[in-house]
Each structure stands twice: as C-alpha cells, then as structure tokens.
Amino acid sequence: MATITPKTTAPATDQPDDRDLRQRELVPPEALAACRCTIIGVGAIGRQVALQLAALGVAHLQLVDPDHVEPVNLAAQGYREVDVMQQKVNATAALCRQLHSRLSIEAVSGRFRRSLPVEPVVFACVDAIATRRQVYEAVRGNARLLVDGRMHGEVIRVLAAELPDHHDRYRGTLFNPDQTYAGSCTSRSTIYAANLAAALMVAQLARHLRCQPVEPDQTLNLFAGELTTTR
Template identity: 45%
Template sequence: GRQLALQLAVMGAPSLTIVDFDLVEESNLASQAYLESDLGRLKVEATAEACRRINSSIALDIRNERFRRSTDVGNVVFGAVDTISCRRLIWESVKDRCDFFGDVRMTAEVIRVLTACDASGREHYPGTLFDQAEAYAGSCTSRMTIFGANIGAGLLLSRFSCWLRGLPTERDVVVNLLASEMTCQ
C-alpha cells in the first residue's frame, strides 16, 4: 500500500485516503521502504508524511484503523493488504460503491495485479478469492520485496491510468520475476 500511495502522490493525485491499523516494524524497512526513524510509528502517519514531502498539495485522510464494511470509500479503491480474508472483506464492501477496484498481491517474486472496473473484471475478481487457510504463510520479507512492491504498484497504476483514459484494462496480470514471465487476461 505504501508504494501505491507514494506513486499516487508523485502522479499528482489531489486526494488520498490511507487506512491501516499497523505500526512500522523492522521487517517493514526492507520490504516497504520505511525509514529507520519510522520504527514504532503508525504506518498511516509515516506514509502520509512521505506523501506530503513529494506532493505538498495532496489532501490526505489518514485513518489508523482496520478497514470495516462501513468505511467510507471514494469511486476508486486500491487494496494492498496482507491477507486474503481482508481482500474478501474489502471487495464485498466496496464492489457496489466504487467504479475502479485494484488489488496487488505478492509472494516473493510473483506479483498479481487484479482490476475490477468493468463487467468482465467484476465477474472475474470474486473467483480469485479463496480461504485464508489456503494462503501462503511465509514471513513478511519472504512474501514481499521492495522491488516487487514497486513493480506491483506501477503495474496497478498503469491499469488505473488506462481506465482513466478510457482504454482497455486487463483484469488479471501475473508477473513472475524469477522466470521473466508475464501473463495477462
């Protein structure tokens, strides 16, 4: 999520809502590019500060809380969360309240970017959700690398950019960095 927020700030997003309940931990330094001075801070505050350094005019709504079904959302929602159960909660909560939904998933060097911004994507996305018990259970650093997070954020924002311009948007993009493979549908 941090990489999405930073790239949106660079792109000149006029406003951004950041929802996260977590604190910056040591494992977040290498995987999410937080600074050592951010250790122990709220992730939303550290991310908001970095966004403001990039784009001082961005209007930020930071919420130090878990996402809830009642959480207010805009017409664009990006999900970059740790668990598939949280993805399901977000999707079920926003699917009828937003025009563009994007989700970035990562396990080590495999990145998956999903969008639901048309009938095809909205039909496809629920089929990508599964039980939490089936999810990969490695450490944060084995699930995510900073270069993968940046690539995933960039891929999702490129799909968002296409949607904004009325261009076709792939609903499911998988990149395997180790194998140098990319598939789109």
Template identity: 45%
Template sequence: MNTLNVTTDRFQRQSDLIPAERLSQLTATVIGVGAIGRQVALQLAAIGTPRIQLIDFDSVESTNITTQGYQVADLGKYKTSATREAAGSLAPEISITELQDRFRPRHKTGSVIFCCVDSISAREAIWRAISAKCEFFVDGRMLGEVIRVLAISPPAMQQYYVSTLFDQSEAHTGACTAQSTIYTANIAAGMMLHQFSRFLRRMPVDKDLSLNLLASELVLAPE
C-alpha cells in the same frame, strides 16, 4: 525553482498518460500501507492525485525498513502517518487523510480503491463492502518475486474477481525469509498504477496480470 513552478510544470511529461482533468475529480483510497500499499501511495502522490486516503492499523517495525521502504525515523509510527509524511513531501499541495484502523464497512472511501492487504479473507470483506460503489478497483498480491494484479472496471468484470477469492486455507504462504522485497513491491505498485492510468484514459483494464520475476514471465489471463 520556486514552489509555484514545481506545481505548474512538474506534470508536463506525463500529461498525455495521466489525464489531469479526470484525475482531479477522484479520491483514491489505499487499503493496507505495507510493502505494496506504501509504494502505491507514493506513486499516487507523485502523479498528482489530489485526494488520497490511507487505511491501516499497523505500526512501523524494523523489518518494514527493508521490505516496505520505511525510514529508521519512522519506527513506532503508524504506517499511515509515516506514509502521509513521505507522500506529502512529494506533493505538498494534495490532501492526504488517514484512518489508523482496519478497514471496516462503515468507513467512507474514495471511488478508486487500491486493495493492498495481505489476506484473502480481508480482500473478500473489502470487496463485499465497496464493490457496488467504486468506479475502479485494483488488487495487488505478492509472494516473493511473484506478483498478481487484478483490475476491475466496469462492473461486468466483478464476477471474475469474486472467482479469485479462494479460501484463505488454500493460500500459499512461502518461507518467512522469501516473502517480500522492496523491488518486487515497487514493480507491483507500478503495475497497479498503470491499470489506474488506463482507467483514467478510458482504456480497457487488464483484469488479471501475473508476473514472475525469477522466471521472467508475464501472463495475462484470457478474456
């Protein structure tokens, strides 16, 4: 199959789920390209997001191969660079830019934000900087086999998100040997992309979803 056919036909089976015209108008920013963020970036590329921005300051270490899906050849590279290469191989036609830095308020971002950082204080700083100028915001949180996804659109839901930004000292840390797995990260990313697809289809998003894999329990926060 030649490149033209891949570009033309590969979205056929998602066309009723991912509105291509609306997707084509958006730029998605992924802040934090670790366990969840890397999987989010790959899934965004796979569905054909035309412009993806990656923000992260960190480099690939050996533990990231197991829990974040990086390759041995990526060791020592910036996570943004390694993820850009992997996502670009899925969709050579899209534009992927990278910022090898922590998120800072001065950074220009897309109108769609995937927040994939690992601290409440970082989430709070990101939210303060971008809440007034993004169309869709989704935050993925993970500890062991427990996932929480918070999706915000429209602005009326913003106050609820603020209520989830508890003090960093109250965060559960868990044992260092039970913090992250690649399969949990993939599920979390999929849940975030699903909320994005709801936004694209102009459907209400779920403001707060929690999934406990060990307990086989999915909880949707009440309205």
C-alpha cells in the same frame, strides 16, 4: 477503534505549471485532478502505491492501516529508520505530502471496516484473502475501480476490476484461504518486487483515466522472467 486524521493539505509551494508536463499524454490532467483514491494497507505494496499516486498528482488519498512501523519493515517496505514506532499511515502521509504539496490526505489508523466511506478508486493491498473478500463486499456498490495487489516472494499478481462490469471475474479470485500461497505474503518480500507490483497497479488507474479497458489479471514472475496477462 480507528484513529482518523482529518483531511489535510500541506501549504502550497511555488510550483511550476509544468509539474506533470512529461506525463500529460499518458495521464489526462483533468481526470487526474479529480481522482480520489483509497489505499487499504500501506505495507510493502500499499506504501509504494501511495508514493506513486502522490508523485503522479492525484487529488486525494485515503490511507487505511492499523499497524506501526517496525524495524522488520525497513528493507522490505521502504520505511525510514526515523519512521520506526510511528503509525504507518502517518509516516506514509508525511512523505506523500513532500512529493505533492497540494495533495489532500486522510489517514485512518485502524483496520478496514465496512462502515468506512471509501473513494471511487480503491487499491486493496492486504495480506489475507478473507480481508480482500471483506473489502470487495464493502466497496462493490460504491467504487468504480478496484485494484488488488498480491505478492509472494518474486511472484506478483495484480487484478483490476471496473465495477460493476467485472464483478463475476473478480469474485472468482476470492478463493478459500487454503488455496492461496503457502505462508504469509509478507514472509518473503523485497522492495523491488513491491515497487513493480505498485507500478502495475497504478498503470491500471492510468488506463482507467484514459477510458481504456483495464487488464483484469496480470502475473509477473521475476524469478522466471515471465509476465502473463489473462483476459
């Protein structure tokens, strides 16, 4: 059974009005102030997405993950040594609050379930194609933007779908598990690749907030030094 930490906002500190001054021409402040996001999976990619969104200044984050921090998560996922044995959602939420004291956060320590209400923007940062399919089927009628991050070693793929416009295109990427990369996407991973994947994902949110079309399919191969965009 999932454990849900109530939505909380840390006590506001004295913050200058120019907290977001240098990004205002790229990320509309009014749209950002109303932006509410769900992140499903706070492992290698999802944790970095959460930290970037907190720093960006979104209004609310919902974090969903069933796992605890293990020593193997420190280098590849960026967790701190003091986080070991903590629930990942709680460790991530605590750092997000340090980045943005006015941020509202709901931490759900458990597997994603179709019955869980999600926010209008959903980031799928999960390992398995079957789980991605479950997420898509659950959120396609409610979410306005779905961003899916996939990583294997130094190869990153980011898919973005503004719903309901891009139903068919995204559904076509939910192939059978035997068609995916050989091995788990977490068997070979680095913090630098995860950060780049998160940056590409958050950039799609910025485009969405500017009312620009999102990039539906991007692949970044760090080993080959290639960025491919498929429209």
